[in-house]
Amino acid sequence: xxxxxxxxxxxxxxSLVKELGFTAxxxxxxxxxxxxxxxxxxxxxxxxxxxxxxxxxxVAALVMGRLGIILLxxxxxxxxxxxxxxxxxxxxxxxxxxxxVAGVLGLERWPAISPSYTLAFLLGVGGAVLAIxxxxxxSRRNSAISKAERDARMESLGEQVRKLxxxxxxxxxxxxxxxPFMPFSNRYVMDVGTLIVTYVMLGWGLNIIVGYAGLLDLGxxxxxxxxxxSYALGAQYLGVSFWLALPFAGLLAASFGLILGFPVLRLRGxxxxxxxxxxxxxxxIILINWYDVTNGPDGIxxxxxxxxxxxxxxxxxxxxxxxxFHEYFGLEYSSEHRVIFLYYLIVAMAALVAVFTVxxxxxxxxxxxxxxxxxxxxxxxxxxxxxxxKLAAFGISAAWGGFAGAFFATRQGFxxxxxxxxxxxAIILAIVVMGGMGSLVGxxxxxxxxxxxxxxxxDLAEYRMVAFGAGLVMIMIWRPRGLLSxxxxxxxLADRSPPGRPxxxxxxxxxxxxx
Amino acid sequence: xxLQVEGVHTFYGAIEALKGVDLxxxxxxxxxxxxxxxxxxxxxxxxxxxxxxxxxxxxTFAGSxxxxxxxxxxxxxxxxxxxxxxxxxxxxxxxxxxxxxxLTADPERYxxxxxxxxxxxxxxxxxxxxxxxxxxxxxxQMLAIGRALMSEPTLLLLDEPSLGLAPLxxxxxxxxxxxxxxxxRMTVLLVEQNAHHALRLAHRGYVLVTGQITMTGxxxxxxxxxxxxxxxLEGGHA
Numbered sequence: 001x002x003x004x005x006x007x008x009x010x011x012x013x014x015s016l017v018k019e020l021g022f023t024a025x026x027x028x029x030x031x032x033x034x035x036x037x038x039x040x041x042x043x044x045x046x047x048x049x050x051x052x053x054x055x056x057x058x059v060a061a062l063v064m065g066r067l068g069i070i071l072l073x074x075x076x077x078x079x080x081x082x083x084x085x086x087x088x089x090x091x092x093x094x095x096x097x098x099x100x101v102a103g104v105l106g107l108e109r110w111p112a113i114s115p116s117y118t119l120a121f122l123l124g125v126g127g128a129v130l131a132i133x134x135x136x137x138x139s140r141r142n143s144a145i146s147k148a149e150r151d152a153r154m155e156s157l158g159e160q161v162r163k164l165x166x167x168x169x170x171x172x173x174x175x176x177x178x179x180p181f182m183p184f185s186n187r188y189v190m191d192v193g194t195l196i197v198t199y200v201m202l203g204w205g206l207n208i209i210v211g212y213a214g215l216l217d218l219g220x221x222x223x224x225x226x227x228x229x230s231y232a233l234g235a236q237y238l239g240v241s242f243w244l245a246l247p248f249a250g251l252l253a254a255s256f257g258l259i260l261g262f263p264v265l266r267l268r269g270x271x272x273x274x275x276x277x278x279x280x281x282x283x284x285i286i287l288i289n290w291y292d293v294t295n296g297p298d299g300i301x302x303x304x305x306x307x308x309x310x311x312x313x314x315x316x317x318x319x320x321x322x323x324x325f326h327e328y329f330g331l332e333y334s335s336e337h338r339v340i341f342l343y344y345l346i347v348a349m350a351a352l353v354a355v356f357t358v359x360x361x362x363x364x365x366x367x368x369x370x371x372x373x374x375x376x377x378x379x380x381x382x383x384x385x386x387x388x389x390k391l392a393a394f395g396i397s398a399a400w401g402g403f404a405g406a407f408f409a410t411r412q413g414f415x416x417x418x419x420x421x422x423x424x425x426a427i428i429l430a431i432v433v434m435g436g437m438g439s440l441v442g443x444x445x446x447x448x449x450x451x452x453x454x455x456x457x458x459d460l461a462e463y464r465m466v467a468f469g470a471g472l473v474m475i476m477i478w479r480p481r482g483l484l485s486x487x488x489x490x491x492x493l494a495d496r497s498p499p500g501r502p503x504x505x506x507x508x509x510x511x512x513x514x515x
Numbered sequence: 516x517x518l519q520v521e522g523v524h525t526f527y528g529a530i531e532a533l534k535g536v537d538l539x540x541x542x543x544x545x546x547x548x549x550x551x552x553x554x555x556x557x558x559x560x561x562x563x564x565x566x567x568x569x570x571x572x573x574x575t576f577a578g579s580x581x582x583x584x585x586x587x588x589x590x591x592x593x594x595x596x597x598x599x600x601x602x603x604x605x606x607x608x609x610x611x612x613x614x615x616x617x618l619t620a621d622p623e624r625y626x627x628x629x630x631x632x633x634x635x636x637x638x639x640x641x642x643x644x645x646x647x648x649x650x651x652x653x654x655x656q657m658l659a660i661g662r663a664l665m666s667e668p669t670l671l672l673l674d675e676p677s678l679g680l681a682p683l684x685x686x687x688x689x690x691x692x693x694x695x696x697x698x699x700r701m702t703v704l705l706v707e708q709n710a711h712h713a714l715r716l717a718h719r720g721y722v723l724v725t726g727q728i729t730m731t732g733x734x735x736x737x738x739x740x741x742x743x744x745x746x747x748l749e750g751g752h753a
Contacts, residue, residue, distance in 0.1 A: 364618055371604050371615050378602035380566060383590030383619040383666060489608045492644065 016070060020063050027062040031055050054115040061123055064088070068130045075141060078134040085131030092124025118466055125470055165484060169441045176347055180340040190339045194346055194411065196451045198404055201350040203431040203443040204357060205400030210429065211437035212366065213393035214373025216273040219280025220428050222260075223253040223398040225287060225420035227405025232300040232415055233293065242306035242410050246403060253402020254395040256283075261394035265387055280425055287417040299416025303409050305338065306345065314338040342411050349407060353400050354440055360396075362490045369393050370438075370490075427451075434475050436482025445483055517542045517670055517702050518563070518594075523572030525555075525562045532558040534726040535572065540670070545696050545703045547717035547734065549710040549747055555726040556706040557599050560674050563704075564596040565589045576670065591619050595668030599675050599706075601659040605648030609639055612647050612658055616665030624667065632661040635691055653684035660691065670702045671695070677709045685709065689716050710747035714738045722747075 036055045039046045071077045098110040114120035209217045227249040234240040264275045287294050307313045312328035326333040360366040368389045435443030518540040525533040532555045540546045550556050561567040565586040574582045633640040636657040677685040695701045707713035714734040722730040
């Protein structure tokens with residue numbers, strides 16, 4: 001029978017069958033031990049139950065996908081692949097949201113093809129990838145433009161994207177500011193929003209070390225922890241208020257940054273990264289073991305909430321001579337006030353970081369950071385004191401981490417070393433790298449995706465991390481340098497005539513303007 | 516005397532790269548240091564600007580000793596170094612690169628210095644907004660020299676400005692160096708493998724062989740010296 005299919009496929013058909021058979025075999029070999037059996041609790045103890053539908057589904061999907069890839073090798077068959085891929089994507093999507101679909105259509109049950117949500121998701125993604133690849137091939141073949149033309153087009157496209165980014169940033173800021181008053185806004189949305197903005201701030205803080213100075217810091221969470229604990233301990237032992245502790249937390253984190261910076265700045269690349277990783281762990285382990293002060297793994301609870309700038313408390317009843325927030329403003333009491341207040345607090349702190357970062361990029365120290373990232377030796381030969389410049393990056397970046405930490409402590413009301421594990425550093429670093437190092441907007445988008453997506457996919461229950469991982473992989477494939485890797489120049493000539501045309505001498509004499 | 520190097524020994528680990536080098540550069544001179552690959556030319560330059568440290572010997576610049584000083588302090592004294600391989604900042608624009616060079620200079624004179632660099636290399640003005648990495652090799656070399664000039668140096672150290680450039684571009688670069696020297700009385704110490712061009716441009720020259728100075732004289736003398744001819748000039752350069 002394989003003969004007849006092979007001859008039907010025309011020349012090369014035999015190798016096609018061989019390849020598909022091989023794919024099926026590998027798929028089977030991987031699926032059987034991992035997926036084909038599940039244990040169920042039965043009367044007589046644990047029983048093995050076969051999941052052959054899932055196995056068959058996986059192998060079939062793999063073979064179809066492989067077939068699509070093979071068909072794409074020879075031009076002329078893209079349309080079929082595109083159609084098939086799109087069909088698979090639609091089926092996957094419908095299966096994924098089967099309950100919603102059934103509800104909309106008024107059906108009792110959607111007749112899902114995929115045996116599980118994960119498989120539906122994979123089917124959808126796989127189909128979409130194939131369809132997109134086919135579409136790209138078709139459009140490439142149809143547009144017989146030269147490479148230079150395409151480059152020019154890409155350039156103008158890039159220009160448009162850049163403009164779009166500015167608009168997008170403005171919309172995002174507006175959205176962030178009005179979020180509490182949106183009709184869909186509730187306690188849950190505010191909590192997720194606060195969490196995302198916290199990570200935006202952490203990302204922007206780490207961006208100074210990683211994105212600008214080009215030093216890979218794997219232990220950023222240490223500064224976050226220092227900030228959080230300095231407020232928590234200050235409140236517990238000395239009774240300091242949040243507003244008093246905030247600058248102190250930043251300063252303390254900055255000095256920890258300098259303490260770490262001094263010994264490690266002579267190291268480079270991987271070695272540097274490993275030491276920062278160790279530093280992050282050291283801080284966490286100290287917090288666990290210094291039981292007398294930090295209460296060890298039990299953490300610190302009852303961390304006081306911030307008051308409203310010393311004017312009112314954010315509790316139901318006023319205390320220490322301060323009126324409660326709703327009394328002060330003559331409002332009805334609502335527990336949402338505090339949530340919204342905390343949200344605006346972190347938005348303001350993040351905005352501070354953003355403004356600071358944009359400004360400092362145009363100062364000599366900011367330029368020196370970027371130069372340092374590009375070429376260490378050239379920097380030295382230009383008279384840059386590398387130690388000072390790197391330490392400044394470390395200190396400032398750490399300070400932002402410390403501020404965010406103090407906020408975290410006051411928002412949660414409880415902190416323990418559990419909150420400051422390596423995975424936090426990794427997430428913050430992933431936000432910076434995926435956003436496109438140095439790009440504030442990119443980092444904000446990445447933070448929204450990385451923190452928001454797992455929330456959006458909460459319906460998928462335990463499979464949401466699979467969706468999350470797939471998202472990361474896709475970004476790595478299509479945007480390997482980050483979502484927005486464009487870098488705005490920090491100096492421009494006064495006259496903005498396009499390159500290639502001579503600039504009038506007057507413009508040169510007038511020097512540069514900060515753009 | 517602007518720069519004096521006396522008995523300088525520099526080591527890379529156990530390897531002695533410079534074995535007691537003596538050299539001096541007077542104000543307003545172009546001095547060429549020629550030698551084969553691995554003779555220690557770049558090491559000498561790196562030692563002068565403090566990237567490598569001399570284990571023995573003394574380096575004085577404008578009357579004060581700089582042997583053990585940090586690079587950034589040496590640059591602040593007025594020594595500008597254009598390192599081997601140009602080392603411009605590829606992701607930064609031409610203008611930003613030049614701006615980086617002006618870090619140690621008086622900001623009051625930034626506009627003036629920028630105009631002077633653009634006057635010397637009009638190409639840089641045309642490409643001011645372009646990224647450094649997109650420039651041609653010759654333009655990158657211009658940028659490297661321009662960037663060094665932005666720090667208002669009194670002594671310009673150039674390491675192999677002709678490296679990897681087409682003959683015509685090499686000519687342009689050397690012409691620019693000549694103009695910098697003639698118009699601004701800039702003192703230049705030039706390290707080159709391209710002995711022919713370097714010696715024709717220089718007032719004086721030194722020949723460095725395996726970490727030691729073996730010969731010195733005016734550019735013309737060295738050009739005509741049979742040993743120099745045999746070792747560095749034969750083989751294509753007319």
